[in-house]
Amino acid sequence: MSRDLVRIWSRRSRAGFAGVAAVLLALTACGGSSGSSGGTKTYTIAFISQGTSNSWAAQLDAVARKTAKADGIKLVYFNGQGDATKQLPEIDTAIAQKPDAIVLVPLGGAADTGPVERAMGQNIKVILCDSTITSTNYTSLVTPHAETATVPLAQWLADKMNHQGNLLYIGGLPGNTTTTTYDQGFNSVMQKYPDIHIINAGNANYSISTAKQLAATAIASGRTFAGAWGVGGEAVTGMMQAYVDAGVTSIPPIGGNSATNGTMRLAIQHTIQVASLQFPPTSSQVCIDTAFKAAKGESVPKSINLSDLPQYGPIFPPLDKYYKSQYSDDMYVGTDSVLTFDELKAINLVK
Amino acid sequence: MRGYGLPVGATAIVAAVIAVVEPGFYRPANLHVVMQQYAVLGLVTIGQVLVLLVSGIDLSVGAVMNAALIVIALMNHYNENLLLLSLVLCILLGAGVGVTNGLLVSLRDVPPFAATLGMTACVQGAILVYTLGIPAGNIPAALRPVALDGIGIVPYSLLICLAIGLIVVAFLSRGTYGRMIYAVGRSPEVARRVGISTTTVRVSAYTLCGIFAALAGIILSAYIGYVDPAIGGTYNLQSIAAAVVGGVSFVGGEGKPAGALIGALFLLALLNVTTLSSLNPFAQLIVQGVVMLVAVSLFHLVKRGSFA
Structure with missing residues (x-):
């Protein structure tokens, strides 16, 4: 009885091992999950x-x-x-x-x-x-090339300001190289215009709420700004929201990066002149x-x-062609060139 | 009044210095902005004080604020009729987080730092799982007047903050609940012996802190007006700093909410003035740090002197 069982077990185990080996071989031939085999x-x-x-x-x-x-x-x-x-x-x-x-x-x-x-x-x-x-x-x-990409935006802003007046500046993330290179491009333009006075309101660390609070304080200071610049789309959005909420009727031109669908919406909705970098x-x-x-x-x-x-x-005004009403504010302009509608929907970017 | 001497004195000195250095601070438009921002920090600070008084700390207030914004934005994405329900859910969520924090600290003896930091990770994680890092939705227009409108230059949000502040001050200074809070903070063992349920008191402090954080999140959402999932980012440390500057002790049972509210005003005025000054942002940080260190050191010097 016990010998029969051993024989049966042996036959089954041999068949099992053979099956497992066959599966492993097949998996290996297909490339497996990692490692190399068969080229x-x-x-x-x-x-x-x-x-x-x-x-x-x-x-x-x-x-x-x-x-x-x-x-x-x-x-x-x-x-x-x-x-x-x-x-x-x-x-x-x-x-x-x-x-x-x-x-x-x-x-x-x-x-x-x-x-x-x-x-x-x-x-x-x-x-x-x-x-x-x-x-x-x-x-x-x-x-x-952030430094060179930023130059036409900064130049547009300087021209819109007639090369004079106060410029409200909100920075990005200290120590971040993208922030530094954006600043290099911006400064290379602004240093040509000594009559533009840059008022530094602080760093928003790529946060909309921080940018809004900084901009609201700067706007409430009583200074008039002939233009504004934000490092990061979040800073630009926060500044626009601060101007709108402060009830300022004549909002100055705003330059910065990166363009989001929300930036476009706010700019169109409130007729704000915005130049931004398409950096999806x-x-x-x-x-x-x-x-x-x-x-x-x-x-x-x-x-x-x-x-x-x-x-x-x-991206320069007019901005209508960049705004996509079917997508949420968070979508960066140009992301839809790589992700399909369904892929955008899967990450909450479709309204 | 004795306990408020330093924060009141420091704020008076700061107010005088500001008048000379940055007179633009006193423009009505700027005071309106300060009040809008103070309403948020003030509410979070009141909650933080309650927790600090029972020798705890709450590092989950920022996460609760973020969660409040997400609840409002998502629930009102297509239908603003759900605004009231979303606000109730925010409050319940804040209370739920607070109760959990309190129970972890009281019944499981988890250190408050670890319990609330863990809760932050849970709440933030839940937000990320649900939104995939990209929260859809809008802040309903009907909510915005809470922060943007008011009586004269005083926003409604500040009135809400001050009303809650007054209630908390009254309860802590005159009522039984206040005596129990201080007793648990000073010596939980003695409090237990005299029949105080330390668990109930601690859980209630954390629960109120969670509710106030949710309220602050609602008001901040109304103020910002845009879906920013990291809206509460800086409020954990700012609320603790405001409380400490206002004379609330880390070891529990010492300090007053009114002092912390003055500390919050001191902190916000400092942030506002350094922004108005248009100093280099790196220099702004140094100035803020030095002034805060001086304020806290001064407080401890005076306190040691008064007990000597």
Whole structure:
């Protein structure tokens, strides 16, 4: 009896093992979840995002995930939580996973330099997305040339101000390289006009509510502003909302970046002259594609200028053609060039 | 009045200095803006004081404010008839978070810092899961007059804040509840021996703090008028700073809500003046930091002197 059982078990177990082995072989032949076999490899890319902080980052993440899926990449997500100090340990954790490449959206230009250099030292390709670090030791930098992209906007604003008067300025995120380069472009124009007096109301840290509170205070100070400038679409939106709520009938021209559907709506609704930079968070598509190429060993450019792409560039009035009433205020102008209606709907961007 | 001496004195000195350095502060339009912003910070600070008095701390007020905005925006996306219901839900949500915080601290002995920080992560996480980081919706137009309109330059939101402040001051200074709050904060063991339910008192303090944070979130949503999911970001630390500047102790059982409200005014005036001054933003931070350090140090010096 017991011998019969052993024989039956042995037959079943042999058949079972054979079945499992066949499944494993089949899986391996298909590429499996990771690793390489039969010439096919699933590449692992660590995506260290700005993270759960604002809708720009959420759209950036959505585009990254879509691109990774299309490329057949295993994307491992690291959440920077919109804070350079919280992002730093995430970079180290990502390096420890030994991915084939890292796509980093740097929140602290100086702070991120060390970890990036450590990753490069371990032969991990590092693609910097939308912002840079204080070293050139990385694989590729994918960003619009913020300094040059900002110049036509600042020039438009200076011209609208007739090169004189007070200019209300609200900054971005201190230490963030995108903020710094935007400022460089803005300052390169404004320093030509000594009669324009820049009144610095503070940094909004890419927050609409902070920008609104700063702008409301500046407007209530009794100064008259011939123009306004905001670093980040959030600052521009906050300033517009502050002017509207303060009941100012003649709102000065406002320049800045990046253009959101809400910026367009407010500008059209309240007849505000706004010039803005179309800088949608679709850059992660190029970043992931570049990381994929670099991981495969293909050569990639050291610098990729997103400003050359059609969905990037300055936007000047009239703004009607940029406003899409079917989408929510949070959609950045141009995001719909990469994400479909259904994909936008899935991330709450359809009204 | 003795406990209010320093905050009142400091505010009077600051008011005089402001009149000289930045007279634009006293323009009615600017005072209106200060009052609008004060209504929010004042409400959060009142709640924070209650928690600090029972030797706790609440780091979830910012998250509750964010959640209030999301509830309002989502519920009124297509139909503004749900405004009242959404406001009630905000209050219930704030109360729920507060009750949970209180129970964690009282019954599970979780340190207040950890309990409320954990609650922040839960609330923020729930917001992100629900909105995917992109909250749709609008702030209803019917809500906005709460923050934008008022009597003369005094916004309705400030009247709400001051009314609640007065009620809390009255309860803490004259009523049984106030005596119980201070007793639990000074010595929970002694409070227990004299028959006070420390759990009930603590839970009630956290619950009120959650409700006031939700109210502040509603008022801030009305003021900002735009869906910003990080609306409450700075209020955790600002409310604690306002309370400490106003003489409320971290160890519990010491300090008065009116002092904290004056501390909130001091803090907001400082932020407003540094913005008006159009100093370099980095220099603004230094000025704010130095003035706050001086204020708190001065308070502790005077307090030590008065007990000597």
